[in-house]
Amino acid sequence: MTIYFYKVWQPYGCFSNFSSHPIQIHGTYWSTVEHYYQAQKFVGSKDAVIIPVIHAAATPEEAAALGRCNSRTLRLDWDVVKTQVMREAVLKKFLTHTDIREILLATGDEMIVENSPTDYFWGCGTDKTGNNHLGKILMNVREEIRRLRLYSVITSDCLTE
Numbered sequence: 001m002t003i004y005f006y007k008v009w010q011p012y013g014c015f016s017n018f019s020s021h022p023i024q025i026h027g028t029y030w031s032t033v034e035h036y037y038q039a040q041k042f043v044g045s046k047d048a049v050i051i052p053v054i055h056a057a058a059t060p061e062e063a064a065a066l067g068r069c070n071s072r073t074l075r076l077d078w079d080v081v082k083t084q085v086m087r088e089a090v091l092k093k094f095l096t097h098t099d100i101r102e103i104l105l106a107t108g109d110e111m112i113v114e115n116s117p118t119d120y121f122w123g124c125g126t127d128k129t130g131n132n133h134l135g136k137i138l139m140n141v142r143e144e145i146r147r148l149r150l151y152s153v154i155t156s157d158c159l160t161e
Ligand SMILES: Nc1c(N[C@@H]2O[C@H](COP(=O)(O)O)[C@@H](O)[C@H]2O)[nH]c(=O)[nH]c1=O
Pocket: 006, 007, 008, 016, 017, 018, 034, 037, 064, 067, 068, 114, 116, 119, 122, 134
């Protein structure tokens, strides 16, 4: 059965980028995947001064509002890199936090869908025809972690916190 998620307080809320699971990427701690993702929009852009402000945002909602402000200039390659940026952050989240890693792995091979009523890129949109790129990333990360797990069994290595 397809697994739908969206808000953090709903079922499978830990799959939302707004969930309170900090990540460390390239030496910097980010409160949520959403903080990291929104800040990456401005790397190398003339509005890069907003990055530390997004980093310090009190909530992921605030980080998203700052990153979505239309008057700021996004990095030129944003549309090309955004899916890779998101995948790196989501993979890091599930490698870092054991409890939610187990929830993700326990979904087996079920389809995972971000049930956003508005977003047809990261989610499925109101009519469920959206691209669901976040759901696809989560399923891809699920596979990647299984591969890493198999590798760690073979080499007696272990996934670390
Ligand atoms: N979960 C969730 C949202 N969805 C998230 O919004 C992000 C896309 O942002 P943008 O590329 O700026 O449109 C991406 O992380 C997607 O998963 N949006 C919300 O306003 N509230 C929410 O609870």
